[in-house]
Amino acid sequence: MSRKSVNGPQMSQQPSPSRPQCWECRRRRHVCDGMQPVCAKCQTARIVCPGYADKRPLTWVTPGQAMSRPRKAKPSSKRNTAQKSCNDIRDRGRLPIRAAPSTSQSPGTGTESDSHTEELDLPAPVELRPEVCDIIDAMLYYNSHIYPDLIRHQLGPNSFVIPLTIVENCPPAITHTLVSITISHRILQVAEDPASDQAVKPLWTRLYRHRDIAVRVINKLVADEKTRKDIATVVSVYTLLFAMLQQSFKPCWRTHVDGLMSLVRLWGSLSAIIQAVPGMELSMMALCIVSVLANTTSPRDNQLQVASTEEILSLSQTYYTETFFPSIPMPPALFAELVLINALRAEAPSDTATAEAELILSRIESFDPQTWSATRPAAEREDPTLQADWLLIATLFHAAVALYAILSLQSSGALPCSSASSSASSYSPSPSPSTSQQSPETKRLESELEIQLELSRARHARQLFALLESGMSAPRVRKRMTWPLLVAGVEAASRGASWEVQRYIGACLSEMGRDQGSAAPGLARRVLERFCLGGGSRWDECFAEPFALVM
Known part of the structure; x- marks a missing residue:
């Protein structure tokens, strides 16, 4: 039987002198017959021949299919832990795609590996900033923006206006509350509508994160009888109260005041705390x-x-x-x-x-x-x-x-x-009990008042x-x-x-x-x-x- 009757369309009986290799035969590591316009082996296998172009054509890849797997690092290799973490995050943000070889390489070499891929850079997954970064950033922002503004508009010496220099020995609840205050200050100064402005949405996330940490620490301090009366607990709740007054768009401050006053009553009164704690x-x-x-x-x-x-x-x-x-x-x-x-x-x-x-x-x-x-x-x-x-x-x-x-x-x-x-208003205060029994002189005096x-x-x-x-x-x-x-x-x-x-x-x-x-x-x-x-x-x-x- 003739080749023509078997393979359908008529094609050249002899391969071209250069014996080109189609891309599919290369991938399957077969010897291509080099027939034009399509490879006979591909046609026999009922495969669409990708042709003999200089550039490798794009190929559909089933979602989830792995085209290549990165090699594992040798046990003897040592890398910095932080660098390894960054590389892992970066690698998770890349997806492999099938890619053509360089045009400088002859398509007839037939030695290209099946694992030839090209990495596609995608945005890396969101990683939470380390807490120390936010703390340092808050100190820098306060000392460069808030503190100079307070000094510039000061009417006289004030003990409340001080720079932030060292927070190493500061209780964690106070530290995270101060960070939330600086973030809130930044949001409210930048955004026209802080509650809905998408540009400051990441800052709100950071603010709530540090406020949440502060609240959790305070809850532990208050729940423990050994630390409930500590002055650090009182100051932590006090700082959180003023942070809520600065940040809140709703009147939810009374609960924090009630909590603070419960701690104050453990000392007796405001005057007792002042006398006991310099x-x-x-x-x-x-x-x-x-x-x-x-x-x-x-x-x-x-x-x-x-x-x-x-x-x-x-x-x-x-x-x-x-x-x-x-x-x-x-x-x-x-x-x-x-x-x-x-x-x-x-x-x-x-x-x-x-x-x-x-x-x-x-x-x-x-x-x-x-x-x-x-x-x-x-x-x-x-x-x-x-x-x-x-x-x-x-x-x-x-x-x-x-x-x-x-x-x-x-x-x-x-x-x-x-x-x-x-x-002018339908509202009227409760009258004095003696209003209906006022004498004319009393009414005259009230009218004059x-x-x-x-x-x-x-x-x-x-x-x-x-x-x-x-x-x-x-x-x-x-x-x-x-x-x-x-x-x-x-x-x-x-x-x-x-x-x-x-x-x-x-x-x-x-x-x-x-x-x-x-x-x-x-x-x-x-x-x-x-x-x-x-x-x-x-x-x-x-x-x-x-x-x-x-x-």
Whole structure:
């Protein structure tokens, strides 16, 4: 039988003189007959002949099929452990594919190995960074970004502003919490919308990782009776609390405060810890300051009690100064009145509460920012810019504290509201038991008090709004504007101020959040926006749940 009848298409009976080898015969290590256009052996085996081209054609490989296996290293070879790990990760990121030989090699050699492959580089699997890398990175970031910014905007010597130099002897929970704080600062300064920005998603992963490590360590310390009362445990929980205040976009901070206060009660009180442990006055006084400011933005029936009013006032007289806590440069006299206002808010309305409220307002009105700023240390008075900043701060906080006293005490019922304010909202405080039995003289005096309160409120509101732009344009003052902006926002919404004013306050808070690297100002902006859209006019309507918006 002729070859033609067997193999189908007619082809040359004699192979070409060069005896080319088709790629399939090479792979199978057969002697190719070199027939054109296709190899007869491939046709007989019912295989599609790949031809005689100079380059090896691509071949379909079944998924999961191994084309080659790397040789094992000789037992005598020694490699660095870290390098071996890196190489293993890199090798796992490569996939072999069939590849053609170099064009410089003759296709007729017939000596190519079946294991000839070409490696395809793919992204290596994600590897978690070593913890020490994040710790060193956090130290470098703090010392190069956060610390210089704090020094540059410092109003005076402050024990809170120190560089991070050595964390070797720092407890693990505090170390990982500090790392999470620096990562959070970086996220909040870079991203326009930190919660949804994909560019900072890897940073959030690192933040949660270190926070998780810190929480696990703290849980072990608290669960062990031997370490539960240690000062390292108290400071670890304290540090985590302030980290949550900086990072959280939701008011979930009270659980951490409750945990911290449970540990404090093991020592007795804040004063007992301060007396027993040198250097703890900084931390405990900062906790008092944050709690006082948090109570201003919390419901009157849900106040945070880290200590009694008398103890807070005593600690304030001993340790508090306007430069003690970086973000609250409030004059000590005004801070003491703030403590008393919070205590009075929590009381039921009565004639005694009204009389005490009037005394508080009279003391606030008698405060003179000009006189107070003139009593600053001589070194500060020699700097005209610093002297102007202190005067601006004193004036801002004077107006803000006076407005807060009127708004919050009217909302609680300790001070009477004008008819205009009462009709602006459906909410009304509980009346005094003797309201229905007031004499004409008492009603006249109350009416005069209402007029005085409205005049005082309008005067302080004008002063506060007039100074907002000046405060935001002064670099050192801008860092301390969160609480005055909060008071201004409530006043603007309750008075029905223009949208331009309310948008300006919101924009200032957003800018402060990026400037400070803190989530609290952004949360304050959302609280004010909700209050404005709700049409409320009372202080307690704005803060229906406890917030800590200044830290």
